[in-house]
Amino acid sequence: MNPIVLTPRDLAVAAILLLVDAALSVALRLGLTRALGIAAVRMVLQLLFIGYVLQRVFAIASPWLTLGVLLLMTAVAAREVAARPERKLRRYGNEAVGLIAVGFATAIASILALTTALRPAPWYDARYAIPLAGIVLGNVLNAASLALDHLLGGVVREKPAIEAQLCLGATIGQAMAPLRRAAVRRGMLPVINQMSAAGLVTLPGIMTGQILAGLDPIQAVKYQILLMFLLSGGSGLSAVAIVYLAGHRLTDARHRLRLDRLA
Amino acid sequence: MASPPRLRAENLRSALAGPFDVSVAAGRCLAVTGASGSGKSLFLRMIADLDPNTGEVWLDGRARSAFTAPAWRRAVAYAAAEPGWWTETVADHFPDLPAARAMAARLGLKEALLDGPVLRLSTGEKQRLALARTLLRASPVLLLDEPTGPLDEDSVGRAEALMRERLAGGAAIVMVTHDPAQAARIGDEHLVMRAGKLEPP
Incomplete structure (x- = not known):
């Protein structure tokens, strides 16, 4: 075909x-x-x-060039993650937590797919690695920025509730747990919606493109399923990572809430 | 040798307020008045270690740095002027419900409030329940930030009776209040906060 x-x-x-x-x-x-x-x-x-x-x-086909392109894409994604939330961590905190969370989640999801399901030779072949990392990055970026936005907004809104628990002897981990959970859930929602609506409400773009380009629908569907797993896995990892990294910056060893570290 | 004061702070300061040197004996109450924004709440928050600060605080001669932060705050309990609530149901905020009901009754509150949602509480009810929440922990030091601010006369009397009970039980209290009469009634010592410094009235 x-x-x-x-x-x-x-x-x-x-x-x-x-x-x-x-x-x-x-x-x-x-x-x-x-x-x-x-x-x-x-x-x-x-x-x-x-x-x-x-x-x-x-x-x-140079691995170094491929790596350079991937790093550039990750840096742009991290900048987007940092720019989205209304509130910012001081001293480029949003950029730092965005870069680590997005890079870590994308690397794990992409390397898993490249070394198991797709297995191009070599596994880091740019033709596969770059588009795959690109689509994972796009979704991971979305999850990370939503989770970060929820956490940074929530921590300001819920300061009295968090400190009330601290004053009664709770650890900062206990006091922050409900907000952390809510922020991770917020980050995961789009990909959960995407999975449950896939095929019924929407024909995912990648699948549509592959069918238009002549691929058998069942083959296209299998690719889509693989991608959905990678995207949801990556989104979960990045949401959890960014919530813990940003949460760490907003607290200190004396179990204090450090809103002075918000710009 | 005299036993150390229940609460002592030395050279306690942050970028915004201090330095503070205070000492409160067991069973005594230090009342702090002063204009809004003068640093009264910052002072209490610093003792509770809620904001970054330097200097040292002792509880019965034991330095704060020897406590974990949660253990310190269990012993030196701060009740904010505007209490926070972390779930929707009032009862979730009280680990010992029977004791909470008894104390709510003593503060003139209907016990049924404890089973209702936080959203339905009035400002005065919130204030008294938050005071109950803190007093129930039986901490040796209480840092009370306008504990009776929005209350009517009868409720103020009930809250003060509970505070006196804690004092009789050996607690030390640092109380911020806007009411000089209350400072005179409960306080054994009265200081005024002016631009981040404690001064005699």
């Missing part, structure tokens, strides 16, 4: 839809024409750019 090759003309025809949107924006005075145009151009340029980069990286 050969994939249907898309020509620039095919893409241009699809772009007509966007022009319809733009016309609607003008007609209904939505004021979106400019934003829509810029976003569309950005999307095309960014994707073409990454397409060429991937082509080069696959061709060069």
